[in-house]
Amino acid sequence: MVETILPLKVSDITVRKRGVHLLGPVSIEMARKGFTIVMGPNGAGKSTLLKALHGMERLVGGTVEWALPQKAAQERQSFVFQTPTLMRRSVVENVAYPLLVQGMRRAEAMDVAMSWLARVGLADMAQNRASYLSGGERQKMALVRALVRDPEVLFLDEPCANLDGRATRDIEGLLQEVHAAGTRVVMATHDFGQARRLASEVWFMHRGKVLEATPAEAFFDQPKTPQAQAFLNGEIVE
Template sequence: MLPLTLDGAIARVRGKTLVGPVDLQIGATGLTIVMGPNGSGKTTLLRLMHGLQRVSAGRVDWAVPDGVARGRQAYVFQSPIMMRRKVVDNIAYPLALHGVPRRQARSTAAEWAARFGLGDALERPAPYLSGGEKQKLALARALIRQPEILFLDEPCANLDGRAIREIETILQQARADGTRIVMATHDMGQARRLATDVVFMYGGKVHETAPAPAFFKQPATAEARAFINGDIVE
């Protein structure tokens, strides 16, 4: 289904342009980090690529029909959504939606919960989990159908160091297993640890793209240099 190609893509809400025009291609492999100042359009870009945000102009094209692409991707929000169900049933939900028998779905969900450190929490109500546990549940639920591409919006915001390390390990394993990852983060250290390439957003546009080593060593624009240095970018 990849590459994903954005050609002059624009997202507008109530006449205001939030993102665009964007020309960008997401290839079949790697872990792309989307960075930029607050309000630069990171979340909107992710939503545009995933299909949660309507394209106002331009195109967002997959290498397969849109209906096929929808079934092969997943999205994890910054604040994960917990259904008022047990942990095991939250993780099993995507399988149930696609017709997997309940017993089989719950058995598979239990295996994924164990992989994500939630094996002892299967029968707990999901809304009562800690922040890190909720994020791990959201990742397990997103990955249980082994999507070809996973979009992540600040998945480690407000988590402690241990939870961040656990989630980064999960993401690295998912990438090793063949899932393409596109992730927004404000954490410069995390970006350096995980990124194969960087998309730098500024003023609602893709201001700069580069392989991660080149971006962090010598960004091409003054705005990206300032951002990397921790300066205020207006």
């Protein structure tokens, strides 16, 4: 049997910072397959939840249990932030870096990185300094850097905020491809169109809680909670 870090079982997690309650308690399960879109108003706790699942938040309570031990689980997930961090190196070196860290030979790592860059149309810019890339190009680079180790689970926190339609379409295309190839995707977005195009499941958050975790069709047809209904109607939900 192939070892997998999924399913994920999250029980009663709570995050608090400087005495302020930011998240929880949240209990949720994540099945082996799917494309989860996390929605909700600003400050609802989407970023905090994604980071908590990825092990980047200190929990004051609750557990995040992957099907494999923590270290193995950690190695099989990647995270793409809204604003990518760049190393002061070339584009291809940025993308190859995670492979070098895990011990791949340099020539091979560069080859793998180049093939991923070609998939997002950045092959011609591979030798440029990463800092010269435009916002959309940076985000594509960050995405392939996250994918280069072939993670089982990919977290993305509003990766297309600030991007134009074309860059967004390119990124969505690649996400659909990796999802079809078996990668479990969990992504926060404010873009309803994007959510409808990509989601198989929606987690709707409000004030640090997950109010709904529903198959996408059901969520968009008939959200259960008044907060989600108002949110989908474009009302201001606080």
